[in-house]
Amino acid sequence: MKINGRGYLSDEALVKSDLHCKQNSEIISIFDDSINALLDFLDLHNDVDQSTDLGAQQLIMLVLLARLIEISQSAYLQFKHGMSNELRSSTRVFLDAYFIIANVGSNYDFISEYFKTDLAQRIKLMNVASQYDDDLFNPANEYASKDVMENLKALIENEKAKELKSYSNALNVGCGKLYDSIYRLTSAAIHSSPRSLMKYIEEDANGNVDTINIQPDNENVFNLFYEINYRLILILQRLPTQ
Numbered sequence: 001m002k003i004n005g006r007g008y009l010s011d012e013a014l015v016k017s018d019l020h021c022k023q024n025s026e027i028i029s030i031f032d033d034s035i036n037a038l039l040d041f042l043d044l045h046n047d048v049d050q051s052t053d054l055g056a057q058q059l060i061m062l063v064l065l066a067r068l069i070e071i072s073q074s075a076y077l078q079f080k081h082g083m084s085n086e087l088r089s090s091t092r093v094f095l096d097a098y099f100i101i102a103n104v105g106s107n108y109d110f111i112s113e114y115f116k117t118d119l120a121q122r123i124k125l126m127n128v129a130s131q132y133d134d135d136l137f138n139p140a141n142e143y144a145s146k147d148v149m150e151n152l153k154a155l156i157e158n159e160k161a162k163e164l165k166s167y168s169n170a171l172n173v174g175c176g177k178l179y180d181s182i183y184r185l186t187s188a189a190i191h192s193s194p195r196s197l198m199k200y201i202e203e204d205a206n207g208n209v210d211t212i213n214i215q216p217d218n219e220n221v222f223n224l225f226y227e228i229n230y231r232l233i234l235i236l237q238r239l240p241t242q
Contacts, residue, residue, distance in 0.1 A: 004213045031229050068097050126144040130144065166179065
């Protein structure tokens with residue numbers, strides 16, 4: 001069996017990356033313009049009155065934009081180096097954040113529900129830690145006393161806090177089809193499912209694996225990078241100009 005390539009940062013791979021970027025210079029230029037426009041927006045709108053509901057909403061939007069910029073620039077590096085599975089993972093992570101920022105921007109009431117999801121996540125982590133008598137989990141178990149747990153459970157019940165659900169977030173902003181297509185398809189890479197392994201192998205005529213590829217896969221990354229670009233442009237179109 002043949003091992004093809006020396007990874008994604010070898011000299012040979014970097015030559016391929018440079019060529020890949022030259023061949024796709026137009027979409028990279030659009031991406032750079034989108035990111036710079038978001039950064040300019042942050043610079044121009046960083047003076048918000050956090051004491052008002054509107055100001056609080058604007059602040060959360062700015063922080064989420066910072067999150068989207070990080071994810072997007074990470075995706076760019078994966079696009080550049082032909083890391084197609086990691087780009088799939090980043091695309092799903094991007095969509096998670098995209099659904100949230102769309103909800104925050106369109107529905108002020110969503111903000112409190114969004115932050116309450118941290119309560120549900122906290123008790124879930126504490127419940128998991130309580131199953132172990134191990135040094136790794138001792139700090140969490142020492143913190144999660146009976147009083148802490150009871151108070152947290154009461155707070156969750158009173159606040160009707162729920163776990164963060166990407167599907168609900170997507171439906172709220174009319175992105176059900178996006179969730180059921182690109183989001184679900186890119187989830188395979190997140191979980192390293194069997195389907196995600198196919199990009200690494202080649203088979204002979206008898207269906208036996210004869211090659212394992214550990215090198216840039218530049219043919220299967222364009223559509224995902226395009227999707228991130230497209231979503232960034234949609235965000236820019238909906239941001240206030242003043």
